[in-house]
Amino acid sequence: MVLFSAVSSPTAIPSANYRGRLAPSPTGYLHLGHARTFWVAQARARAAGGQLILRNEDLDSTRYKMEFVDAMLEDLRWFGFHWDEGPDTGGKCAPYHQSERGSFYQDALEKLRQGNFIYPCTCSRKDIQAATRAPHANDDGEPVYPGTCRGNRPSEIANHKFAWRFRVPAGETIAFTDGNLGRQSLVAGKHFGDFVVWRGDGVPAYQLACVADDAAMQITEVVRGADLLVSTARQILLYRALGFPLPDFFHCELMLDETGVRLAKRHDALSLRQLRARGESPESLRRDWAAKAK
Numbered sequence: 001m002v003l004f005s006a007v008s009s010p011t012a013i014p015s016a017n018y019r020g021r022l023a024p025s026p027t028g029y030l031h032l033g034h035a036r037t038f039w040v041a042q043a044r045a046r047a048a049g050g051q052l053i054l055r056n057e058d059l060d061s062t063r064y065k066m067e068f069v070d071a072m073l074e075d076l077r078w079f080g081f082h083w084d085e086g087p088d089t090g091g092k093c094a095p096y097h098q099s100e101r102g103s104f105y106q107d108a109l110e111k112l113r114q115g116n117f118i119y120p121c122t123c124s125r126k127d128i129q130a131a132t133r134a135p136h137a138n139d140d141g142e143p144v145y146p147g148t149c150r151g152n153r154p155s156e157i158a159n160h161k162f163a164w165r166f167r168v169p170a171g172e173t174i175a176f177t178d179g180n181l182g183r184q185s186l187v188a189g190k191h192f193g194d195f196v197v198w199r200g201d202g203v204p205a206y207q208l209a210c211v212a213d214d215a216a217m218q219i220t221e222v223v224r225g226a227d228l229l230v231s232t233a234r235q236i237l238l239y240r241a242l243g244f245p246l247p248d249f250f251h252c253e254l255m256l257d258e259t260g261v262r263l264a265k266r267h268d269a270l271s272l273r274q275l276r277a278r279g280e281s282p283e284s285l286r287r288d289w290a291a292k293a294k
């Protein structure tokens with residue numbers, strides 16, 4: 001039994017050259033929660049007469065597995081998704097695997113570095129936790145960075161392993177109107193702190209890769225789960241720093257299990273694979289979903 005949170009009424013779909021995207025990470029099998037968010041994304045792209053892009057977010061080779069990439073494409077197709085551009089179909093913004101888009105991330109990093117938006121940070125997770133009084137003060141569980149390395153210069157840490165961190169304008173309210181959830185306001189330095197754009201192990205961070213790709217792929221509306229609201233605020237700062245036009249945002253309510261816990265890849269029983277193996281049809285799985293984009 002799956003519970004749904006209340007569904008609010010959507011705003012009109014912006015239609016001029018609409019480009020939406022599905023951006024799954026192949027770190028496990030897709031579950032019903034992904035499918036519901038993606039279904040909204042697909043419905044909004046269709047209603048706007050626009051394009052839907054599939055991007056494989058396989059940046060983190062320590063977490064993703066090749067078998068999940070194939071399973072992802074198969075499960076999406078089985079469920080009824082059709083994309084206009086993607087890893088299997090190609091398109092004008094190829095490649096559609098993040099693991100092949102390194103130059104886009106390098107360029108973005110260089111721009112941020114030249115604009116002095118980022119600084120090298122040598123803190124480990126442990127250091128940050130030790131220095132943070134309220135480690136879970138913000139919504140997405142990422143401790144607000146205490147600013148230990150803010151004064152670092154690249155020349156000073158030459159022989160250290162370091163991450164690049166974005167300096168947020170502390171105290172500034174980042175406000176935007178979400179297509180589903182309405183007006184959102186998050187305060188930099190309070191709801192989220194300086195965040196990593198390039199990891200110490202040399203892998204571009206999700207925030208940077210996502211913004212570089214959404215901009216390069218000319219995405220006009222980002223439809224994603226409400227768990228990423230804080231990340232959206234971080235990303236708005238990146239759009240601004242990089243001089244990229246801001247897309248619209250539409251955050252979907254998260255799907256919860258019967259105990260009120262949000263669905264995650266560990267909910268194997270609700271993976272599309274297992275539901276399919278149990279003989280469920282996509283139509284029956286979608287039966288109770290509110291038609292947000294209609």
Ligand code: GLU
Nearest residue numbers: 023024025057210223224
């Ligand atoms: N790959 C990310 C995820 O699966 C994408 C999130 C997004 O920006 O929509 O959580």
